[in-house]
Amino acid sequence: MTLEPGTKLGPYEIVGPLGAGGMGEVYRAKDTRLGREVAVKVLPFAVSEDEGLRARFEREARSVAALNHPHICALYDVGQEGERDYLVMELLEGETLAARLERGALPSNEVLKLGAQIADALDRAHRQGLVHRDLKPGNIMLTRQGAKLLDFGLARPTTPAAGTPGSSVFGGTRASTPIGPTMTGPLTMAGAIVGTFQYMAPEQLEGKDADARSDLWAFGAVLYQMATGRPAFMGASQASLIASILKEQPRPIVELVPIAPPALDCLVQACLAKDPEERIQTAHDVKLQLRWIEEGGSQAGVPAPVAAARRRHERLAWIIAAVGVLAAGALGAVLVLQPKPVRRTVRFIVEAPPGAQTMSWPRLSPDGSMLAFMSRDSSGVGQIWIRPLSATRAYPLGGTEGSARPFWSPDSKELAWFGEGKLRKVGVGGGNVQTLGEAPGASDGSWSANGLIVFDGASGDTLRTIPATGGPITAATSLDAGMRESQHMWPAVLPDGKRFLFQSDRVGTAKSLLRLGRFGSVQSTFIDSLDSRAEFLAPNHLVYVDGEIVVARRFDVGSGKLTGNPIVVGEAAGTTTNTQAFSVATNGTIAFQSTGAGSRNIVARYDRTGKLLGRIGEPCLVNSMGVSPDGSRLCLAIADPRSIKRDLWIEDLVRGTRTRLTFDPGNDMWPVWSPDGDSIAFSSDRGGTFRIMIKAASGLGEERLVPGQDQGNTGPIQWSADGNWILGQELELADGSWRAIAIPIREAGASLLRVEPMAANQQSPKLSPDGRFISLDSNESGRYEVYVQTFPRTLGRWQVSVQGGTNVWWVDGGAALQFRSNSGDFMRATFAVGPDGVPRIGTPTPLFKSAGPLLSPSTNIPVRDGAELLSIEPAGLESRRVSPIIVVLDAAAELPK
DSSP: OOOOOOOOEEEEEEEHHHEEEEEEEEEEEEETTTTTEEEEEEGGGGGGEEEEEEEHHHHHHHHTTTTTTTOOOOOOEEEEEEEEEEEEEEEOSEEEEHHHHOOOOOOOOHHHHHHHHHHHHHHHHTTTTOOOOOOOGGGEOOOEEEEEEOOOTTESSOOSSSSSSTOOOTTTTTOOOOTTTTTTTTTOTTTTTSSSSGGGHHHHTOOOOOOHHHHHHHHHHHHHHHHSSOOOOOOSSHHHHHHHHHOOOOOOOHOOOOTHHHHHHHHHHHHSSSSSSSOOHHHHHHHHHHHHHHHTTGGTTTTOOEEEEHHHHHHHHHHHHHHHHHHHHHHHHHHHHSSOOOOOOEEEEOOOTTEEEEEEEEETTTSEEEEEEEETTTTTTTTEEEETTSSSSSSEEEEOOOOOEEEEETTEEEEEEEETTTTEETTOOOOOOOOEETTTTTTEEEEETSSSSEEOOTTTOOOEETTTTOOOOOEEOOOGGTTEEEEEEEEEEEETSSSSEEEEEEETTTOOEEEETTTTTTEEEEEEESOOOOEEEEHHHHHHHEETEEEOOOOETTTTTEEEEEEEEEETTOOOEEEEEEEEESSEEEEEOOOEEEEEEEEEEEEEOOOOEEEEEEEOOOEEEEETTTTEEEEEEEEEEETTTEEEEEEEEETTTEEEEOOOSEEEEEEEEOSSSEEEEEEEEETTEEEEEEEEEEOOOOOOEEETTTSOOOEEEEOTSSEEEEEEEEEEETEEEEEEEEEEESSSSSOEEEOOOOSSOOOEEOOOSSSSSEEEEEEESSOOEEEHHHHHOOEEEEOOOOSSEEEEEEEEGEEEEEEEEETTTTEEEEEEEOSSSSSSEEEEEEEEOSSSOOTTSSSSEEEEGTTEEEEEEEEEHHHHOOOEEEEETTTTGGGGO
């Protein structure tokens, strides 16, 4: 029965309830004699007549009374009011560790500090012969003074306790179970389980006697949860939980929290050994190791002190000290003559995770302790993986599915990436994913110590900045018309946090520019002409790719000038190294990846069930394609590996030949065929911005600009079946969003039509075969969904997808829509128009999962009216070869001083 406020228990007046458990109810009370607030624990009436529980209650009183420690809750008094027995304890202000863990893991420094305090409290209890037996986060209070160990209700004395066995601390005598050296067995029956399952040692679960080492097992489980935010052992049922504790090993802490000290992981594993004999033996040793790790011992690269060998080590230390004193004079001169250790670089490779089909975009954390990369499995799902360089395997970063090209925070604790037109970030240990802002078309970024992120945009765009906490997006650079710049990309912040390197693409030349920008100004300065992006290698070099080789060249940070000749720091084993696939850490570590076959793409043919029918042509750097109406030819946008400039090529599927169609120095991409197969519309930046142009598929004649484009940065998506319209996308420079457009090409002087509404990104617009409806993707709801609306005027609008979708196509003569879901599945929804003119759209059903990334709106194209699908996918899926990442430690050691 709950006590009402004002109830008196001796001199203690109840103020209100604090909590309850199996061993009693706890109340806030006022000590009327001393004028202080206390905590009063009362044995409930329901169990007051249970002699076993009363004995346990009395044992808690004796146990706590015998302990006097700053990290153990103090016992002030005991008493009896009528039939109520109660304890009076120190009132603690704060929260339980269990409540704190609901908000996630604790920082490593707090884990070490609080852990040492708890270990010290356990050490005191164990030295006085008490085993807690129910150590868990709920029995640990976090206060301003630090951690406090609570609730010795299940504690078992292993040495004589205060008082006379059989006597009651509340007065009188009771026939309770003896608590002392005459005790003939545990308080509970032999083989019974006492404690909380999730923190119980294997021997406790087997019904064996618990000793101090059982508390250390529970403490290891508590430390694990403090460090990772998740229990060491979990199960869907009590039985599966027990099985997990008895048989399984928890995942290493450093895999879940790579920034955690490695020695903490070792200590926790030593606490969680299944066999008590193999377990660390005393809380005192645990306390010493936690303090040693907190003082930086884990960073020194030496093992933590091992208590079992302490005495042997101490004897050895005295011997070494004595010998050192005797030999100091003789060795002094020799030591002076010893040469300094020679710094040498070390190289090793990081293989793809098991089952990975691709691995790309290696990114080292600024401190050089971790490597992040992208990987895609056989299901087509891609996400970020992290490989701590101190570990032997990588782990996937939860919440990053569908991400692209990650980059690190300056403190190496978070990763940011772009996905679904948004910029997002998450901690390296996982957790809640935070959306920072809209970033349509963005692909690469860099995070400055000044709290800003600089990132690039779509083709024809400049760099932009956004606060790392989210906020307004502002321009970071401006295009230099005099240099015929068409795009800024690949930002890399310098160590000063005030400036950044970036690459500038130019019209009419194969050479890009390396430039230096500054936060707070859109102006930039020219550094050199390079075909590669660059990153800074301390103290005074830039790393970039020259041809097929990763090189470093001296760089004056103050003046922003490159001097001297490039020096090789990594070779690409005879294949072209991707100019984006390298990374540099502030400690001098470099990671890079050879493209090989793994980064090139190939066109694959699939039937409607996902069965592979074959692959077309040879692997190449293709990012978009168009299919002729009769299906006999492909137009591919292929990049030259030497210049990364794209031209259009025609793949004749009947003859098996590939011939070049465009020869200009700009980028040509996004080809679409006219309905008669005689012409190809495409997007080209040869004039400084991307515009839609048309060229005869035969190669005869000159390209011509499609009229009516009053803004730049447009690209075609579809040529309507009647030949009257080219549907496309236009980049809105004001906010960096894509807009769906339709250009009439048979009406002289007709103006471009922007598809309404224009409230968000619109992509992949396509007309139905009868020209009455237009389909497109839009992220107006917060994620990309597929919509259908009337055309050319929007008289009605209907959503097709239900859980996200992009890259929609009309198939089956207009009787269905095929699109790609956000998870990578190809979906199909039926489409019919009722007598009232309103579409009847069926529920989308999955066809099969995509094998490749969505590189552009023309990555996946249905052919033969949807009976087959052509897909651009990594060539590595064909050969099953995934190029490893090469890591070079201390690369600066081999550079000239």
